[in-house]
Ligand SMILES: [Zn+2]
């Protein structure tokens with residue numbers, strides 16, 4: 001753990017020139033993961049916000065868990081605190097962000113978020129809108145977005161990610177973290193493992209589409225990810241030290257996104273599948289809150305995307321060549337019709353996203369021909385990024401996370417639908433698009449869920 005703590009400390013407030021040609025910078029100044037860390041908040045607020053009132057954003061549950069204590073310690077040091085407490089269950093939407101903004105501005109000097117993913121996303125967006133800093137007091141090691149440069153909000157029924165400034169400080173009190181529901185701890189571990197397919201997708205877009213790519217974000221996370229995987233069982237049991245390790249890895253995963261300047265190293269096809277499951281609200285009533293946790297869904301999807309990768313990477317260059325000759329992916333008109341039918345009120349948003357990566361078959365065919373020429377190299381590089389499906393499955397199980405659609409309350413048909421349609425939700429090219437270009441996505445799902 002000490003090695004990871006030192007690594008995080010070295011990265012805080014750091015700015016450096018990278019071999020990729022870009023300057024990388026991490027704006028988060030402090031990360032405190034320890035027993036009793038919550039009591040440091042007043043000192044951090046003094047140092048990082050200066051004088052004035054602060055808004056404390058929480059929901060009923062996280063307020064009881066930690067918010068009231070944070071507010072009390074702040075008040076006892078003479079700080080004026082304006083509580084902004086939402087009822088649960090809560091969703092991160094623009095309306096919630098606006099509520100915080102209206103209560104916060106113009107007299108607050110900063111915001112303190114007390115909660116997990118949803119509270120963090122709302123507060124991050126609100127702080128961005130108000131032009132103030134924020135500190136997050138994490139209540140569960142359930143996701144890797146705490147210190148990321150983006151906020152995920154629900155808009156017209158679909159999750160959209162927007163750039164937003166990371167917190168100036170992340171505070172994680174291990175007494176609170178280890179009391180978090182086991183499912184939330186397992187979810188954090190599963191979200192972390194999503195790195196495997198996400199980073200492969202990132203490399204895929206670089207190799208196939210020439211998009212920006214850098215190894216640095218992955219180097220930041222690799223040691224922490226290995227340590228968490230070694231301790232998967234202890235994480236699943238919620239042991240304090242293992243949970244502390246997981247939290248450190250989740251912060252480093254956030255930092256990997258900051259360095260990349262996008263969520264690309266930590267969010268690919270597996271996240272799109274999870275977003276699709278969130279979008280299908282009518283499926284929710286039959287699924288428990290634990291089954292719908294972001295990280296838990298991402299874990300199941302990561303395993304499926306890994307199997308998809310394994311299927312594609314088993315192809316020979318001649319198979320890619322053959323796909324380019326066989327072809328044709330649907331033309332725009334056909335795709336548009338499908339999206340309007342499938343996405344209903346979210347159709348415009350999906351169309352806007354998908355249009356940005358859509359290619360007529362003529363171009364796709366040409367690209368596939370070029371890919372076939374470079375296939376051996378592409379295949380080797382992608383393989384080096386991916387954990388094998390067997391390992392993903394074992395690690396998820398050890399950490400108490402779900403591995404099958406059934407375990408998260410989904411029928412095979414629902415999961416089939418999610419995999420076939422997830423790629424319409426975002427303009428980022430992923431393995432789902434590559435499989436579709438090769439004419440193999442429908443085949444894959446029919447074999448997976450036969
Ligand atoms: Zn770089």
Ligand SMILES: [Zn+2]
Nearest residue numbers: 143144191298
């Ligand atoms: Zn995630």
